[in-house]
Amino acid sequence: MFERRNIQCMLGVLGVVLTLEPFAFGAPRKVHAVALGTPKKVAYSKTGDPAGALPGEEALKIRPLVIDGAVKEWTTGEAHDVTERSFVVRRALRVNDELPGEKLGTTGAHWVWQRGPWLLVDRTAGHVTALKLPDYDPGVSQVVWFRDYGAYCGITASGKSLYAVVAQLALRKPVLAKRLGKFDPESRGNPEPACGVTEWQRDPLRVLFRPAGREPAAFDVLPGSAMLVEDSDEQSAASPAAGKSED
Known part of the structure; x- marks a missing residue:
């Protein structure tokens, strides 16, 4: 009888531990898939990007920034690894060039590409921040x-x-x-x-x-030492960085 009660007590304690385990250890961290896709060339000119284009430049090589299977941004130029989990890359912007009341017949003729600001990408958290x-x-x-x-x-x-x-x-x-x-x-x-x-x-x-x-x-x-703080998903959600783009 005594041994039976001990076994029942142990089973009860084990059940409580198994019930509380998800709360004690937290939910498993989501693993994000972050990558730069295949590059392609798009039409580009000094007219469309007066500040960023060089004289005579006619094409811009861009690559998609893909996070968890979805294109979050378009980028241009080479990326630079800052740490093992974070890198910087320059953004490419597709800007509406249509004048008020103007209706262009050619599909996409009113959209132009421009070189944009630099982005800081956190591979672990899946976050993208526009650098100022x-x-x-x-x-x-x-x-x-x-x-x-x-x-x-x-x-x-x-x-x-x-x-x-x-x-x-x-x-x-x-x-x-x-x-x-x-x-x-x-x-x-x-x-x-x-x-x-x-x-x-x-x-x-x-x-x-x-x-x-x-x-x-x-x-x-x-x-000096690096000042970059790479937060976890939970910390980033609690205190989002200024200038962070949608993710």
């Missing part, structure tokens, strides 16, 4: 990434000054902002970009800018 880089200009700023730093030539809000900028993800203010000289808005139509390709150096941490018509300028960057 300081003094970023889509027609001038050619971002070169290293670790979680982005280096580029930026334009001030007045549009009159060209700056050497180094931005770090998750920080609002740039870690480097040095004036390179005046900026002529009329130069946007020139075949030569306002700045050449920026170069990074690891040790010591240094970045070299090549503004057009000026001597190259090198600046040391004070090295």
Whole structure:
């Protein structure tokens, strides 16, 4: 009789444990499938993208950003892995070019492609965040990434000054902002970009800018730890990042 009661008691405790197990350990985390799809070329021109297109550019190579089997964004250019779970890539925008009251006969003729802002993609959480880089200009700023730093030539809000900028993800203010000289808005139509390709150096941490018509300028960057916070699904849902696109 005593052994029978012990067995019944043990079975009761086991039943309680099995009942409470989902609450104790939580629901299993959803695994997201994130990938960049096959690239394709679309019609592109200075007329459709006055700020971003180069003179004579006629095609733009784009790729879909696919999350859990659905196309969330269109992207262009190469992606850069920031961490094992997060990467940045530039967005491609399809913009309505139809004037008020205008009805174009050709299907799709009123849609144009433009180079857009940079996106931060979290593979684990399946989240996409539009980055707001300081003094970023889509027609001038050619971002070169290293670790979680982005280096580029930026334009001030007045549009009159060209700056050497180094931005770090998750920080609002740039870690480097040095004036390179005046900026002529009329130069946007020139075949030569306002700045050449920026170069990074690891040790010591240094970045070299090549503004057009000026001597190259090198600046040391004070090295620091990455500031990017990669939240779980639950944390991200509780405190969504500013500028996050729909997912």
